[in-house]
Amino acid sequence: MEAVRAVSHKRRMNDRLSIVIVEADRDRALALVDALRAAGDHDIHVIGDTSGLARRIADRNPDVVLIDVANPSRDTLEELTLASAPLDRPVAIFAGGSDMALTKAAIEAGVSAYVVDELRPERVAPVLVAAIARFNLFRRLRDELSETRRALEERKVIDRAKGLLMKARGLDEDAAYALLRKTAMDKGRKVSDVAQALVTAADLLS
């Protein structure tokens, strides 16, 4: 255990943390790097490709590993809690171990952190806070983006359905939309669902 303590002690003397970010999405990784640089002068390394992940992380021997909770390769990091030689067995603490509230916030935000050494939670906390803020921002952006995409898709389908009705029933645009809406209300479904059904049927029949 003496060797482990000596290493940890040396690290503590130096304020720079060695941080590994596991993230395949380049933009997201860069945004995280920026956020963490703002939180302090840290040595940051990004791993995008998760093959051989445990070995690559072990080679770098970082203080902290940041990885998305949704990343299935997270399980491979559990190997870091075991090691062949008892002396260099890293201590993995989930988000600093003692800080339950911060850990809970991290999980809810979608970040999981592995502190791969005996670090004091107060040193890791600013790093985590920055990462959480960035994860939250990205999640919000992603949700908004997919919402916008969905709305656009629906609009396109409704326009096609309107066109089909106008042609087949000789209706004008407003009447075609009114018919779609009435059908949706009668069936208890969304206008976009009815429009999709119509478009699908038309594709089958054409």
Next chain:
Amino acid sequence: MTRVRLRVAWVPLVDAAPLIVAREIGFAAEEGLTLDLMRAPSWSSARDMLTFGAVEAAHMLSPVPVAMSLGLGGTAGQVIAPMILSVNGTSIGVSEALARRMPPEAFGFDDATVAGRALIAAAQGPLRVGVPFPFSMHAELLFFWLTTLGLPAPEALSVRSIPPPLMAEALAAGEIDAFCVGEPWGTLAVERGAGRLLLPSRAIWSFAPEKVLALRRDWVESEPDLTGRLMRALWRAGRWLAQPEAHVAAAELLGRPEWLDLPAEWIDRALTGHMMISPQGDSRRVDGFVQFHDGAATFPWRSQAAWIGARMAGRLGLERSAAVKTAQDVFRSDLYRRHLGPAGALLPGASSKVEGAIRSGTAVPSEGGRLLLAENRFFDGRVFDPDAEN
């Protein structure tokens, strides 16, 4: 009646069936529960969701709560297992390259000694084997099996963690030579032509507790009523799953897009024990490939947890008798007796037994009926007596 919502983490596998069945076939509703099944992307996240209160319960690898009690695995936390969800249900598969160097008799799919010796003989350099998680029955059975047959670990055996859905890919890419994984992921490797199935893990230990219901100790103490309702719903779901006539419906249900999103035919193989072991269509029949009910499958024997604790201690250099003592308190047979006895579960007279000592369907004293224990044998004939450990 308003139902109580319980959030339960699960990982996509055939052995998540009791949770899915309890929710979809109405066993949870009977107990006034709605199960919100939250799909976890990894075992570590399922464990962390439970520990930090994002869910009330979790589908969990049986060694995980034991590892946590021994301070292994990163997360501090008090998690217990009041019932087993499934026994066995995993298989060992090998790459096509390795399979070609093995004789046909290695693929009998029932003899762990023959298959293991052939595997060791065919290995060129250290054997690289993928398992889903470092704390898993998969890892324990592999180390037990191959080191017993003379393969020294870690020099000649490298066991690494790979997410089950990526196992077939890792095998095809040559990152690993073999794997041990739960269904349907072994079948997927066969279907993709990445490899062949060599052995069902039940050939190594015929009654290995595979998944447990994992709960937080503080939640169990503050919610005894909900604990009982959840356990009863899952126990009845397991009983339903054990009926042969339920297999088709269960396979169909599990295959749906919201659950495993795979062909029902692949899921049916594990449920019925009709395994297809090669891309060429060779098949093998395995009785009790995965068990959800029969032979007191759901009873959490303290001796099972003790075995896991003893194996981990040996593998990781922990003090053995202390590990065994701590481990056996994680499997809470007292909660099983309290909550499932009144519901009609047959309760064995003892909560601990000599593991590996039951040849086949042995009747044992039990409260309220005749209880037949299923075959419980280690492949090398050894026995594990937890009392001899103290």
